[in-house]
Amino acid sequence: MPLARLLTTFFDARLYVQIAPDRLTVRNPKTGKQVSDVAEIALARGTKPRLLAVGHEARAAARQGPAEIIKPFAHPRSLVSDFTAAEQLLKAFMAKLQTPGIFAVAPSVVMHPLGDPEGGFTQIEVRAIQELALGAGARAVKVWQGRPLTDHELMTGQFPATGAILN
Numbered sequence: 001m002p003l004a005r006l007l008t009t010f011f012d013a014r015l016y017v018q019i020a021p022d023r024l025t026v027r028n029p030k031t032g033k034q035v036s037d038v039a040e041i042a043l044a045r046g047t048k049p050r051l052l053a054v055g056h057e058a059r060a061a062a063r064q065g066p067a068e069i070i071k072p073f074a075h076p077r078s079l080v081s082d083f084t085a086a087e088q089l090l091k092a093f094m095a096k097l098q099t100p101g102i103f104a105v106a107p108s109v110v111m112h113p114l115g116d117p118e119g120g121f122t123q124i125e126v127r128a129i130q131e132l133a134l135g136a137g138a139r140a141v142k143v144w145q146g147r148p149l150t151d152h153e154l155m156t157g158q159f160p161a162t163g164a165i166l167n
Contacts, residue, residue, distance in 0.1 A: 013107035015094060016154050017133070020114045021074040026093040029151035035096045041089045042067045054092040079113050079125040080132070091136035106139035110154060121145065126166045
C-alpha cells in the first residue's frame with residue numbers, strides 16, 4: 001500500500017450524524033462508538049450566552065441557575081430553528097467522539113436529516129446543514145437523504161441508489 005494511502009487511511013476521521021427534531025445521533029463508523037441524546041442545549045443567559053450543557057444534561061444544568069433550554073431542530077416548518085445553538089450542539093456531540101491530541105484530524109461528515117418533508121428539503125435547509133457541520137469542525141460534508149446508512153457504506157462512500165446526496 002502506498003504511503004500516501006496508508007496515511008490517509010490512518011488519519012481518516014468520519015462521522016455520521018442523524019438529525020431529528022428531538023434527537024441527535026453522532027456515530028464513528030470506524031470505531032462503532034456513538035453519542036445519541038435529546039437535541040437540547042442549555043445556555044446561560046446574559047449579554048454573551050455561555051454553553052452550560054447539552055443533551056439530557058441540559059435540563060439539569062438549567063435548574064442550577066438562569067439558563068435557556070433550546071431545541072435547535074424543533075420547528076414545524078424548518079429543519080433548523082436556531083442555527084447558532086444547532087452548531088454548538090453538533091460541535092459538542094462531535095467532540096465527545098474525537099480523540100484529542102496532536103494528530104487530531106477534522107472529520108469528513110455525512111449529515112442525515114431524518115424525515116421526508118413534503119416537497120423535499122429546500123436548498124436553504126441543505127446549505128444550513130452543510131454550514132452547521134463545517135462550523136462544528138468538519139473538513140468535508142455530504143448531506144444524505146434516504147434510509148439510515150451502514151458503517152460499511154459510510155466507510156466506502158458507496159451509498160445506496162434508493163437515496164440521494166443533496167447539494
